[in-house]
Amino acid sequence: xxxxxxxxxxxxxxxxxxxxxxxxxxxxxxxxxxxxxxxxxxxxxxxxxxxxxxxxxxxxxxxxxxxxxxxxxxxxxxxxxxxxxxxxxxxxxxxxxxxxxxxxxxxxxxxxxxxxxxxxxxxxxxxxxxxxxxxxxxxxxxxxxxxxxxxxxxxxxxxxxxxxxxxxxxxxxxxxxxxxxxxxxxxxxxxxxxxxxxxxxxxxxxxxxxxxxxxxxxxxxxxxxxxxxxxxxxxxxxxxxxxxxxxxxxxxxxxxxxxxxx
Amino acid sequence: xxxxxxxxxxxxxxxxxxxxxxxxxxxxxxxxxxxxxxxxxxxxxxxxxxxxxxxxxxxxxxxxxxxxxxxxxxxxxxxxxxxxxxxxxxxxxxxxxxxxxxxxxxxxxxxxxxxxxxxxxxxxxxxxxxxxxxxxxxxxxxxxxxxxxxxxxxxxxxxxxxxxxxxxxxxxxxxxxxxxxxxxxxxxxxxxxxxxxxxxxxxxxxxxxxxxxxxxxxxxxxxxxxxxxxxxxxxxxxxxxxxxxxxxxxxxxxxxxxxxxx
DNA sequence: CGTTCTGTTGACCACGTTCAATCAGTGTGG
DNA sequence: CCACACTGATTGAACGTGGTCAACAGAACG
Numbered sequence: 001x002x003x004x005x006x007x008x009x010x011x012x013x014x015x016x017x018x019x020x021x022x023x024x025x026x027x028x029x030x031x032x033x034x035x036x037x038x039x040x041x042x043x044x045x046x047x048x049x050x051x052x053x054x055x056x057x058x059x060x061x062x063x064x065x066x067x068x069x070x071x072x073x074x075x076x077x078x079x080x081x082x083x084x085x086x087x088x089x090x091x092x093x094x095x096x097x098x099x100x101x102x103x104x105x106x107x108x109x110x111x112x113x114x115x116x117x118x119x120x121x122x123x124x125x126x127x128x129x130x131x132x133x134x135x136x137x138x139x140x141x142x143x144x145x146x147x148x149x150x151x152x153x154x155x156x157x158x159x160x161x162x163x164x165x166x167x168x169x170x171x172x173x174x175x176x177x178x179x180x181x182x183x184x185x186x187x188x189x190x191x192x193x194x195x196x197x198x199x200x201x202x203x204x205x206x207x208x209x210x211x212x213x214x215x216x217x218x219x220x221x222x223x224x225x226x227x228x229x230x231x232x233x234x235x236x237x238x239x240x241x242x243x244x245x246x247x248x249x250x251x252x253x254x255x256x257x258x259x260x261x262x
Numbered sequence: 263x264x265x266x267x268x269x270x271x272x273x274x275x276x277x278x279x280x281x282x283x284x285x286x287x288x289x290x291x292x293x294x295x296x297x298x299x300x301x302x303x304x305x306x307x308x309x310x311x312x313x314x315x316x317x318x319x320x321x322x323x324x325x326x327x328x329x330x331x332x333x334x335x336x337x338x339x340x341x342x343x344x345x346x347x348x349x350x351x352x353x354x355x356x357x358x359x360x361x362x363x364x365x366x367x368x369x370x371x372x373x374x375x376x377x378x379x380x381x382x383x384x385x386x387x388x389x390x391x392x393x394x395x396x397x398x399x400x401x402x403x404x405x406x407x408x409x410x411x412x413x414x415x416x417x418x419x420x421x422x423x424x425x426x427x428x429x430x431x432x433x434x435x436x437x438x439x440x441x442x443x444x445x446x447x448x449x450x451x452x453x454x455x456x457x458x459x460x461x462x463x464x465x466x467x468x469x470x471x472x473x474x475x476x477x478x479x480x481x482x483x484x485x486x487x488x489x490x491x492x493x494x495x496x497x498x499x500x501x502x503x504x505x506x507x508x509x510x511x512x513x514x515x516x517x518x519x520x521x522x523x524x
Numbered sequence: 525c526g527t528t529c530t531g532t533t534g535a536c537c538a539c540g541t542t543c544a545a546t547c548a549g550t551g552t553g554g
Numbered sequence: 555c556c557a558c559a560c561t562g563a564t565t566g567a568a569c570g571t572g573g574t575c576a577a578c579a580g581a582a583c584g
Contacts, residue, residue: 082425083512090417102410105519110414130524133402140395140402147406148364151413152372155352158420162473163344166540202562211424216540218563250345257367262392428572464530478572480531496581 009056013049013120018072020046024187025096029070030124030146032258033138041136045128050121058113058121059100065109067123068100074119075200078111079208089209091153092116092177092201095184098146100126117200141262148261156255161211164250169210170220171249174230177201178239179256199237271318275311275382280334282308286449287358291332292386292408294520295400303398307390312383320375320383321362327371329385330362336381337462340373341470351471353415354378354439354463357446360408362388379462403524410523418517423473426512431472432482433511436492439463440501441518461499 020026021039031042047067052058052074059065061080076093090111093099104110124132133140153176160169181197207217224230229245231238239245282288283301293304309329314320314336321327323342338355352373355361366372386394395402415438422431443459469479486492491507493500501507 080421082421084425086425088421088425090420101523102413102521103523104414104516104521106516107522108516110417110517110521126524130403133524134399137396137402140399140406141392143406144402144409147409147413151364151409151416152366154413154416154420155372158352158416158423159342159344159350161420161423163346163348163350204562213541214562215542215564218565219540222564254366254368254370255372259364259366259372260369261363261365262388262395466530475573476531477533477574480533481572484532 009052009058009115010050010121011052013051017049018122019043023072025070025072025184027187029096030098030139030142032145033142034136038136045124045132047123047125050123052115052119052121054115054117054119056115058115059109061110061112062108064107065100065103066126068098068126068129069124070122071095071097071099072120072122074121075116076119077114077116077205077209079114080111087208088211089205091150091157092209094177094180096187101143101147116205144261145258148259149257152255152259166210166212166216167220167223168248168250170206170212170217171224171229171245172251173206173210174237174239175242175245175249175251176256178237178242179253183256195239195242197237198235199232200235271314271320272312272383273314275313279311280384281305285334287332287334287446289449291358292360292401292404294407295404296398300398307386307394309385309387312385314377314381314383316377316379316381318377320377321371323372323374324370326369327362327365328388330360330388330391331386332384333357333359333361334382334384336383337378338381339376339378339467339471341376342373349470350473351467353412353419354471356439356442358449363405363409378467406523407520410521411519414517414521419471428472428474428478429482429485430510430512432468432474432479433486433491433507434513435468435472436499436501437504437507437511437513438518440499441515445518457502457504458498458500460497461494462497 020031020042021036023029026032026039031039034042049072058069058076071093073095076097076099077089078091078093078099079087079089081087093113099113100109102110129139129143133143156172160172164172177199178197182193185197186193203217203221204214206212207214210217212220221232224245225232227244229239229241229248231240245251282293282304283298285291288294288301293301296304311334320331320338333355335357338359338361339351340353340355340361341349341351343349355375361375362371364372391401391405395405418434422434426434439461440459444455447459448455465479465483466476468474469476472479474482483494486507487494489506491501491503491510493502507513
């Protein structure tokens with residue numbers, strides 16, 4: 001009963017719902033290609049705006065989800081469990097990201113989505129996607145671009161995991177999140193930059209995403225702090241030496257940006 | 263000059279080109295959703311059919327490719343190089359697979375594609391994809407399905423790499439290739455099944471795909487052979503005990519099939 | 525029929541895991 | 555206001571998977 005489960009965690013946003021025409025993250029989301037004068041059209045398809053509390057689960061691995069979501073606010077972890085009960089975080093989803101789309105051949109979601117922080121979600125019924133794509137060809141391109149970007153990130157993680165040491169892959173993850181958050185913050189504030197981002201993850205979260213135990217993750221964090229490359233405490237991450245960190249991580253910013261597949 | 267480079271390795275297929283209307287692998291490729299009576303239409307867009315020799319490179323990481331390809335015959339490795347000069351194979355592409363599509367924000371390919379065996383490729387100009395999608399909405403859905411399937415495979419590999427031991431991830435890869443080849447062979451022969459597939463990979467290829475050194479890959483192969491789970495020699499792979507191998511690999515066939523994302 | 529590529533084997537060692545204990549911060553309830 | 559519980563960060567010691575290096579055997583190919 002995914003429906004009952006979702007009703008428990010999702011609540012209709014009691015604040016006035018945000019407006020697609022003035023949405024601060026629209027340019028990175030599903031409607032990025034839709035012309036400004038047709039944006040009212042998109043609102044027809046947004047079923048509702050929901051809130052979700054930190055720690056709760058949006059959907060479980062194996063659910064048949066009726067909705068796909070654009071994250072308006074909050075951090076989410078998309079993860080799977082191993083047979084041994086360990087958690088592998090496949091990726092972190094941030095504001096502007098599109099989640100709940102990926103399912104397997106039976107229409108079951110391939111992973112679990114958990115809210116790390118409180119979140120606000122724009123919900124779209126999955127069955128309407130085909131119609132949306134027919135009416136607005138730009139939606140098809142957005143979807144392809146979004147999936148391709150996620151694919152690119154996944155490949156980079158994959159690439160990193162097998163060939164990099166713990167300090168390299170953790171540095172990579174921190175830089176990826178840093179730049180993804182900078183992109184969102186830039187869209188919202190209009191461009192002013194600091195070297196600090198909100199960082200709600202625990203060291204265990206970072207470990208589960210990079211395939212390192214929390215014990216060793218801690219050793220890596222202490223080393224990065226000792227080398228004055230980062231500061232990290234009180235849910236804030238400061239990048240002190242982006243250049244040195246980029247070298248260690250073998251990080252390439254181009255993989256974060258939306259690909260020009262078409 | 264990607265063009266010059268490609269002219270060197272790609273040769274126009276001198277055999278009569280295969281016909282989309284009778285293509286044995288069409289049901290798993292880009293035109294899977296296109297109605298039978300409109301298939302002549304697709305032929306307009308196929309620019310040419312090419313052959314490529316084993317060992318040569320179709321495109322390099324960073325190229326601006328003008329074409330995307332459906333593999334009609336042959337095995338390909340899609341890979342990247344680490345800073346240290348090691349090769350990471352992101353995935354193997356088999357007959358029916360669609361390659362050359364994935365590029366980064368600058369329109370550069372994110373990986374290199376090398377032919378492991380001799381191959382035959384159907385080429386489509388990238389710039390025509392938008393028009394194809396507009397004329398045939400099914401093409402959009404195919405593309406999204408294809409990219410989602412690749413994403414799903416990538417996630418499974420990623421999941422495997424970090425959490426699985428060498429024997430587990432190598433078993434997973436062998437089973438994945440086994441089932442993907444069985445699907446192709448089924449489409450071509452009409453269904454008769456054996457527990458043997460052609461297997462042109464070296465142990466080093468397998469190692470580069472699973473993030474294991476070729477020395478340790480060899481240790482794993484010998485163990486799998488000793489336990490009578492597989493036979494592997496002379497470019498053939500025999501799965502002797504699929505059940506036991508599936509258990510070791512924690513393999514789930516649903517991830518291989520095309521996802522029902524829409 | 526030699527050269528090159530692929531597979532096989534052994535010795536050694538390092539990165540990261542496992543298990544265990546402790547500490548610091550943050551609520552929570554009496 | 556403090557005792558208590560709970561979560562996350564920190565540290566140490568022992569161990570093991572898989573990497574590195576080096577050498578050789580066998581297969582494939584021109």
